Structures are given as C-alpha cells and as structure tokens.
Amino acid sequence: MSKIILKVNGRTHSLDIDPSTPLLYILRNDIGLEGPRFGCGLGQCGACTVIIKGNAVRSCITPTATIQGAEITTLEGISAGGKLHPIQQAWIDEQVPQCGYCQIGQIMTTKALLDKKPNPTDAEITQGMNATLCRCMTYYRIHAAIKRAVKLVAAGRAASGKEVVA
Amino acid sequence: MTTFTNIPKQIKEVMEKLNGASSRRDFLKGSGLFVVSFSAVAMTDASLLGAASGAQAGAAAQAAGPYPDPDFRKLDSWIIIHPDSTATFYVGKTDGGQGTGTAFRQMMSDELDIPFDKTDLIMGRTDITVDQGGSGGSTAIERDGKPMRLVAAEARRVLLELAAARFGVPVSQLTVHDGVIMAKTDSSKSITYGELIGGKQFNVTLTGKDINATAGVAKIKAVQDLKVIGQPFQRSDIPPKVNGSVKWAVGATAPGMVHARNVKPPVAGAKLVSIDESSVRGIPGFVKVVSKGNYVAVVCEREEQAIKASQQLKAEWQKPATKPFPSSEDLFKYMREATPTSLTQSRAGIPDVIGDPDGALAKAAKVVEAEYEVPFQGHTAIGPAHAMADPSNGQLTIWSNDMKAYGLRTGVAAFLNMPRDQVRVMWQDGPQLYGRTAADDAGFEAAFLAKDLGRPVRVQWMRHEETAWDAKGPAFTFKLRGGLDAQGNLVALDYRARTVDYNHIGYNEPDTVLIAQLMGRRPSTPASGGSTPPDEMYSIPHRRQVTEVVGLPLVYETPLRVGNLRDPNGPQTTFAGESFIDELAAAAKIDPVEFRLRLLGASNDDDSGFRRARSIAVVKAAASAYGWDNRPSPKRSGAGNIVTGRGISYAYRGLTVIANIAEVEVNRETGHVQVKRVVCAHDCGLVVNPLNLQRTIECNLLYGMSRALHEEVQFDTEKVTSVDWISHPTLRHADAPEKIDVVLVNGDPNPNRPDLPSYGAGEASCRPMIAAVANAIYDATGVRIRRVPFRDERVLAALKGAHA
Numbered sequence: 001m002s003k004i005i006l007k008v009n010g011r012t013h014s015l016d017i018d019p020s021t022p023l024l025y026i027l028r029n030d031i032g033l034e035g036p037r038f039g040c041g042l043g044q045c046g047a048c049t050v051i052i053k054g055n056a057v058r059s060c061i062t063p064t065a066t067i068q069g070a071e072i073t074t075l076e077g078i079s080a081g082g083k084l085h086p087i088q089q090a091w092i093d094e095q096v097p098q099c100g101y102c103q104i105g106q107i108m109t110t111k112a113l114l115d116k117k118p119n120p121t122d123a124e125i126t127q128g129m130n131a132t133l134c135r136c137m138t139y140y141r142i143h144a145a146i147k148r149a150v151k152l153v154a155a156g157r158a159a160s161g162k163e164v165v166a
Numbered sequence: 167m168t169t170f171t172n173i174p175k176q177i178k179e180v181m182e183k184l185n186g187a188s189s190r191r192d193f194l195k196g197s198g199l200f201v202v203s204f205s206a207v208a209m210t211d212a213s214l215l216g217a218a219s220g221a222q223a224g225a226a227a228q229a230a231g232p233y234p235d236p237d238f239r240k241l242d243s244w245i246i247i248h249p250d251s252t253a254t255f256y257v258g259k260t261d262g263g264q265g266t267g268t269a270f271r272q273m274m275s276d277e278l279d280i281p282f283d284k285t286d287l288i289m290g291r292t293d294i295t296v297d298q299g300g301s302g303g304s305t306a307i308e309r310d311g312k313p314m315r316l317v318a319a320e321a322r323r324v325l326l327e328l329a330a331a332r333f334g335v336p337v338s339q340l341t342v343h344d345g346v347i348m349a350k351t352d353s354s355k356s357i358t359y360g361e362l363i364g365g366k367q368f369n370v371t372l373t374g375k376d377i378n379a380t381a382g383v384a385k386i387k388a389v390q391d392l393k394v395i396g397q398p399f400q401r402s403d404i405p406p407k408v409n410g411s412v413k414w415a416v417g418a419t420a421p422g423m424v425h426a427r428n429v430k431p432p433v434a435g436a437k438l439v440s441i442d443e444s445s446v447r448g449i450p451g452f453v454k455v456v457s458k459g460n461y462v463a464v465v466c467e468r469e470e471q472a473i474k475a476s477q478q479l480k481a482e483w484q485k486p487a488t489k490p491f492p493s494s495e496d497l498f499k500y501m502r503e504a505t506p507t508s509l510t511q512s513r514a515g516i517p518d519v520i521g522d523p524d525g526a527l528a529k530a531a532k533v534v535e536a537e538y539e540v541p542f543q544g545h546t547a548i549g550p551a552h553a554m555a556d557p558s559n560g561q562l563t564i565w566s567n568d569m570k571a572y573g574l575r576t577g578v579a580a581f582l583n584m585p586r587d588q589v590r591v592m593w594q595d596g597p598q599l600y601g602r603t604a605a606d607d608a609g610f611e612a613a614f615l616a617k618d619l620g621r622p623v624r625v626q627w628m629r630h631e632e633t634a635w636d637a638k639g640p641a642f643t644f645k646l647r648g649g650l651d652a653q654g655n656l657v658a659l660d661y662r663a664r665t666v667d668y669n670h671i672g673y674n675e676p677d678t679v680l681i682a683q684l685m686g687r688r689p690s691t692p693a694s695g696g697s698t699p700p701d702e703m704y705s706i707p708h709r710r711q712v713t714e715v716v717g718l719p720l721v722y723e724t725p726l727r728v729g730n731l732r733d734p735n736g737p738q739t740t741f742a743g744e745s746f747i748d749e750l751a752a753a754a755k756i757d758p759v760e761f762r763l764r765l766l767g768a769s770n771d772d773d774s775g776f777r778r779a780r781s782i783a784v785v786k787a788a789a790s791a792y793g794w795d796n797r798p799s800p801k802r803s804g805a806g807n808i809v810t811g812r813g814i815s816y817a818y819r820g821l822t823v824i825a826n827i828a829e830v831e832v833n834r835e836t837g838h839v840q841v842k843r844v845v846c847a848h849d850c851g852l853v854v855n856p857l858n859l860q861r862t863i864e865c866n867l868l869y870g871m872s873r874a875l876h877e878e879v880q881f882d883t884e885k886v887t888s889v890d891w892i893s894h895p896t897l898r899h900a901d902a903p904e905k906i907d908v909v910l911v912n913g914d915p916n917p918n919r920p921d922l923p924s925y926g927a928g929e930a931s932c933r934p935m936i937a938a939v940a941n942a943i944y945d946a947t948g949v950r951i952r953r954v955p956f957r958d959e960r961v962l963a964a965l966k967g968a969h970a
Contacts, residue, residue, distance in 0.1 A: 001450070018450070018470065021470045022470065025468070025469050025470045028417070028469075029468065029469055034410065034413075034414065034417045035410045037414075037416060037549060038416070038549065038550070038626065039548055039549055039550075039629070040629040040890060040891060041473075041628060041629055042629060042890055042891075044629075044890060044891040044892065045548060045891055047548060047549065075410045076410055079409060084408070084409060088408045088409060091404075091408045092400070092404055092405055092408055095400060095401060095404060095857060095858070095861050096404075096408075097263060097404055097407045097408065098262070098263035098264060098598070098861070098862070098865050099262055099263035099548075099595070099596065099597055099598045099599070100263055100403070100404075100407035100408075100412070100595065101414070101416075101548050101549045101595075101596065101597040101598070102548045102549075102597075103407060103408065104410065107408070125899075126899050126900050126902075127900075129899040130898050130899045130900045131898075132899070133548060133891060133896060133898065134548065135546065135547060135548040135597070135598050135896060136263060136548075136598055136865050136869070137865045137866075137868030137869045137871075137872060137897055138865055139868060139897070139898070139899045139901070139902035140864050140865075140868065140902045140903065140906055141861065141864065141865075142899065143899070143902060
C-alpha cells in the first residue's frame, strides 16, 4: 500500500492503496464513481472507459500509479451544473441504450473522438468506435447519436461564441 | 351500466363512515376497512420512492424482514394513489432495456385514466411487487400486461364509484379525465384521484386462479378508446442510464461487504483434490478460501485483492477419466453419429408426419437435399455475472440483475434450506437479460457465500468465466430433403434436426445452477431437452418434421451447459428451414418472395391468430419496403471482387410474425460479408410504444446478425477455448448496416377490431436474421453457406470451393 494522489473530475483524492491496482477499481470502490464499469478486465470492450489527457483510456488495465497527477474525467465529470453534455443529450434524443451497461463507455469514447475530430466522417466514427463493444447491438443508433451530437456540440459552440461577442 | 345502488357493500360502508367522520383522524380510527398511509405497504412505498429517485435505499433502508409474498388478489398490491394524484404501479416484472417498464406505465396509465408523467413504476422487488415471474419468453406485454391493464381499469372503476357516492350521482353521469372525476352536468362536482383516495388503500379484492388471470369487475378499454397506449413515449430509464444516476446491481454495496471471485475447474469435469491456502494467505485483505465439492471461491476485503487471489490460488485438480466432449471441430460429426437420448414432438397439435413424404419425394420431379450446422452460441454478457447478498438480521437480501428475480428468490431459499419469507431479491438494472444467463449462478453464489461468511458478499465473474461457462444455446445439425413437382411446387419436405440439448437447465433451479452442480447436487433426472421445428405457415402436402436430442459425454459440471438463449432455438431452426426454402426456390428458378407467397397462399386454412394471413401480409410488406424486384436467385453478378445480393427469411414466434430482408456486400477476395441494409416487417398486434418497439427490433436484428457472422463457442476436448472478445468475436460498430427499415404491420383480417391483442416482441425479430443473411450471400455469390457463423475464412473457403 502507498499514498496516491488522483485528480478526478476536478477534485483531488488522496488514497492509500496498492499502486498496481487498476484504476477502475479505485474509481468505483474508493471514489464511488459508477460510470466506468467492469466488462472484460482486458482492455477489449471499453465499458470502463475514462478520459485522460484527451484520450479514451481503458481504466481496467491502467495501473493507478501510472496516472498519478493526471486529470481523469469519468462520465460523472462531463455534465456541468446539472446540464447534460450534448453527447448525453444526443443519446437520449436518439433513444440509444437498451440495457445500457456499455453506454457510459460508448459516450466517453465518443467524447474523446469528438474532442479531437469535431466533425468526423462516417468512416472516422466507425473506426473510432469499433473497439467499444455493445452486446445489445445498439451500434446503428450510436452512429446516429454521434452525428446528432456533432450538430449539438457545434450549435453549443456557436451559441457560446455569440455570448462572448456580446 | 353501473349505478349508485350497485356500489359494492364494502365501499358503501366506507363511504358512509367517511361522510360521517368529523375529522380525518376519526375516520382513520373508525374505519376497519381503510388501512391508511401509516400501514406497512405505504411505508415501504415511501422508502421505495427514495430508491426510485436515485437515493439508493440500499441495505441501509433494508426492512428487517421477513418478506412474505405480496397478495396479487389485492388491488393495493398493484397500485398506490398518492395525495398529489400521482400513482405508483407495482409489477412483478423486470426490464432488460427493451422499454417494457415504460410500456407497463403506459398500459396502466391508460386504463386508470391518469397522465403518464404522473406515474412511477416499481419492478422486480420480491418483497413488495407481486410475482409475475420477472422477464422471459417475450411475454411482458402479451401475457403479463393483461392483469396490469385489468387491475388499473378496476382501480378506475372503484374511484368512479367512490366519486359517485361522494356526489350522490350515478357513475354514468360522471366523466374522468387525467385523474379528475367530474359530474357531466355539474362542473362544480369535481374531485381528483388524490382527494378521493390519496395515501389510503383501496381494500378491493381481485379474482383469478393465478396471477395471469388477475382481474376485477372492470373490463379493459377498446383499442379505439386508448390514448396512452400506442404513443411513442421516450423510455423513462434512458436519462438515468445516460447521466449515470441509475443504480446498477453491479454497484450494490453494503457495510462490511467483502469481494469474492470464483476459481473454476481448469478442465471440465475435474475433481478438486486439494487447495494450498498458503498460496493466497499473504495477499493483503485475504479473508477466506471457501470450497465445497468442486466449487471454489476466494474472498478478500477488496475487489482487486480477490481477483489476485483467484489467479494466485494453488489447487490440485484431477482430470476426468474420459474426455468431457469432442472438440468444436469434431462436434457435428459427433452429433450425427451419437445415439439420440430422446425424440421431441413437433409443435402441439401438429403431427410429426403429414401425408406420405417418402412416397412424394420418390415421385418428385426434382429432389433437393442439404445439411446445415449451427454451433453452440453463448450469452457472453457485456458485464460478467454478478450479485451481492446481505445476510443481515438472519434474512438474506440479494441484489441482482437476474431477469427472473422471483425464481432466484425461490431457488436460493430451496438451495440454502431457508424459508422463502426470509429471502428477498432486489432486482436492479444490469447487462443484457436475454435468457438463462449466468446471473442466476452468481445470485446463488453470492447467497451461499454471504451465509457462509455471515457478512455481505459481492461476487462477479471474470470475462473468461463468463464467456466459457455461461449457459449456451445448443448446437444443431439439420438434414433436409425437399421435392418439387414439374411446375416448381414444393410437394414434400423432410426435416430432420439434431440438437445437443440434453440436460437443458432451467432458471434458478437449486439443483442445476452451476454452484449446485459443482457441489455435487443433481436433479433426479436431467431435463430431456428438445426443440420445435421452424415456425412457418407453409402449406406443403407431404412433410416430416423430426428433432432428436443428443447428449455430450459430460452431463454435469460442464461449461457446455445448455439453457435458453434469446429466442431459444428459433434462430437455429429458422436458419435451416428458411435457407432450405431458398434453395428450393432457386432450384425451381422462382423468385424467393414469390415462392414463399405461393406456399403461404396454397391453403385457405388459418388458425385463430390468423398467422397465415398475417404471414402473407408481412412478407409482402417487407418486399414492398425493400423495393424487391421479382427474379430468381442467384443474381448474375459481374466479375468484380465486390458483389451484392438480397435475401429474405420469414418466421413466426408465438403469434408475432416477422419477415426480414438483408442486403449484403460480399468481398470475393477476402470472404468478408458486410450487411448494407436490413428491412424488417413485424406484426405483433397492438403496439404499445412504436418508438421503443422500433429500437428493440433494430438491436435484435443486429443481434441476429452477430450470431450469423461472428459468434461461436470453441473448445478442445478439455475446456472452452473461446474466452474473450478476441477468441469469441461479436458484432462491432463497423458491422452495422447503413440503413434499417422497421415496418410495423397490422395484418389482422379485421385490423380495427376493438379487442386487437398485443403479441410478444422482445425476441421475434432476430429469428429469421441468420437465414436472411445466408440467403443474401447466396444471391450475391451463387454459393450457399450452410454452416454458422459466416466468418470471412469460412465464406472465402466456400467461395474457393465453389470455383475450384
């Protein structure tokens, strides 16, 4: 056991843990964030996805010691002031989930994708999402929701831009 | 017509007391009939609403128990009206994400005449919701929705009579709209549901020999009078699933909880010889190694510690003397050569043999023969099986996503030899509930471990356990022969299937869950297993339909255990049946849609559900929505590497009828099959929520595609070797078609009849999907793939073989 400092969703946590523990278990069992979920423990499915330094990261295979000090964002960190992130809104508008277990990973993977490529092509969406699995097979609606989210994010950016000008 | 004088005596007495009571307190004291808001039910309800609104009542709010069954013959077990005229519905169901919970609210809101958004729903809590069995068999709306509508209608009737008594006018002179009752001729006489009964109990007894027959006096509304049913409400469970506020069974915790992981036998059928506990005792947080028979689990204070201990535990296992099963490469040969354990009957009421199939085949102008193979396919849930059990207060509370929460409760009580009243299951959302998943097994394991340790225990399977050891849909082999006359009419069909379905395990059986098997418990006889033939309404004068069951050498403690997988056996048998119909159409050089319509139209006989007429309607609707051009398969493709084709497949499931069309692109150089477009025509009678139905169908079509293109359980002669998402591939984003069209059909001969029922829709649409893809590959390439799944290497080998 050793002392680890983690920055999660803008808050700093000081924990006394085995530093080799995968981040997933720390987020869920010590910090109480249930967004990231155990799916495979192998980095193959994406249900545990969080965002670190702008990248979608599989927290189930990320030793906690390796991301000390880095800003970690989980699903709980992407909505601001009770307002849903446009990607979350798109997910509701398109009625994407079935069981919903993997959807947090889908949303976080989408966020990392759109943060880098605000206007992805269909092929870029497919490529970016292809390693995030859904056993209810919601892929068709995920694709539609990402395209909807692109528009919502752009509209939000335009609106906030106007506010700055004003 | 109900009048004032017809008020049941009980209510009349209550009303008299109510009118005479000087204050609410006096009323409460004086009434022996109205047990009011301080009663046990209402208290439980209050704690529940906290849970439902995201406060996670959890173990902290756990009532002390015991937990007797709610009485389904009491209206108060189903509906509570609150003083603010909102209502909470209690149903004995679970929602795996197909939107049934939203549909239940719509059905009950409609019959109760209360706005949808003023209602809430509690499901799957065995201590406070009646036992409707949870989920399964696509019965949510078709079977379990009926008592829900009837009890809500009964509540409306009772409320109207209370208002009639209050106003002194006959019920016939009252109207009800959005939970407000008003006298037709005197608008000053108006009262809300909340004012009438809010916070109090109905105290109305219902009838019914079983829960499915639960009814009051009131009848349900005619289809034409429905206002909430049929509306595309968004699902109420989606916002909390997207914003992260929903409480999942996988996150259930309790004070003092420890974490467990299983250690499964390394070889199927191996016997535990010894455990070296010293191999894990040094792991920080180590609590205990639990073992009984061949069941082994490690328990630690923290989750990652338990995972480490499960990987590190040294145990000696003795391999079985005989190989537990053939390898997956040799499975179909084994199945063909095995001695069947039993012969299963065809569908009820339909004989196995009609006419003289052998004689007709001998006389046919053309005979077509084909064999098909479908491997074991698993649930392989995206989140491995899990449960948490809390043994506080000498009771047992299990937090689980098991779709059959009620069966889990009964099964665990029997397994642990506890009174049922001391066990309750708190169903919460979880990964896919598509049949007999390992959630059953994890629930029993958590319960056993919690009782053994005397403290709350959470268990979750690892990925390799889930993929290797969950219950499997059985493998099939098929041999079909068909005879065409000189005009291309199908005159004889001989269908022979074999399914490796011996010892088919049921749900939550205390002697077949994995932990029980590993502990050496056995049912008196293994379930015989079996399967019905493909469900279609073709009129064929001579036919035989025979299904034989075979077993594997290892019957118990095997990862190749068979149980219900989404639409049990439907995708397998329909793959063979509808591929073969396509082969016959091609042999007759007749368009595949026309060939099917001829078979459906060859008779005027129909059943009470009008399945034949509705089959014709969906096949036509699918063809029309696709823009199907009449031509025989295969299409004459050019010389390029990329060729396209379309395929149709049709089936019914229960009373729901489906026709799917797949359009595929096949890469002749790589063997890769890309489904470009899917059309599904779907007739499930009265649709409660077209939006949620459409989403469920879209996903179910892709689920069928996943089984068509990717999924196969692979094994050597000792163990399952497909154990993760690399060795056991699944459909991915790149496989999704560019376009899906869902056409909701009402093919009833009297489409406007006021009693149009709803038929099950959760599973039906995946049924024809494998065959639709296979038929499209044939149309594109002229090569018939008769072995599932259609992975690139298999398709490529078939293409090369055909061109060799």
